[in-house]
Amino acid sequence: MKNQCESKQLFYALCLLLTAFSSYAQNDVKWHVYEMDKLSSNESVVYVDTPTISGETYVTNSASTLQASKSDRMLFVVEGMCTATVKSETMDLKTGDVVFLKADDTIKFSGSLKTMLWTSKSTKTNHRDKTGKFSKEEIEAERDASENVWNSFIDTSTMVAGLYMLPKSLNGDNTLTHIFDEINYVVNGSAKFKMNNTIVDVRPGSIMWVKRGVGHYFYDLSDDFDVFILFETINMDHDH
Known part of the structure; x- marks a missing residue:
């Protein structure tokens, strides 16, 4: 029994050591x-996920819904064109457009898009900010x-x-x-x-x-x- 307890203690200590090493390596x-062309073009892929920020590709179809989140997000249209609806407001989206998506807002898509979805995990949410679209032309002006x-x-x-x-x-x-x-x-x-x-x-x-x-x-x-x-x-x- 004593040997079994010692073995378990050694095992747990080793697990803790490996966890600590893994965390250190990740933090380092x-x-x-x-490269976008090496990520899947048919499904969403998370490529960055840290305590402060995350990034993923998000692919829509003719009836996709991106559910609300606890964090504000930025959606960049990489490819495609469609109409999107947030609450009762609609917006026409095309390649190069950007949407600032407010936390707790759900967005529904009526067509196929390939997008970049970035999240800042900051909790400093200001409820005066609203979901809104920025066109490619406005951005480059x-x-x-x-x-x-x-x-x-x-x-x-x-x-x-x-x-x-x-x-x-x-x-x-x-x-x-x-x-x-x-x-x-x-x-x-x-x-x-x-x-x-x-x-x-x-x-x-x-x-x-x-x-x-x-x-x-x-x-x-x-x-x-x-x-x-x-x-x-x-x-x-x-x-x-």
């Missing part, structure tokens, strides 16, 4: 890079061929999201280091993306999750470069 990860433009068209208590537009003529930006986590999604152009001392090639469809504290920047642009970015506000001194 500073970034991930994914602030483009300026003479400078890098950050258009943060979503600026709420739970997330800051926008389109970062970098002209090829300027060939990139400078090192940025944030105190909050972020997800990036390249929609136009190709470039090199440096994170600390790691350099990766990114192109349309590249998805980059970057942890707070990691210096990063884009350079060596092949063309005018556009990237959607979402920042969580759990670690941000941001109140809207």
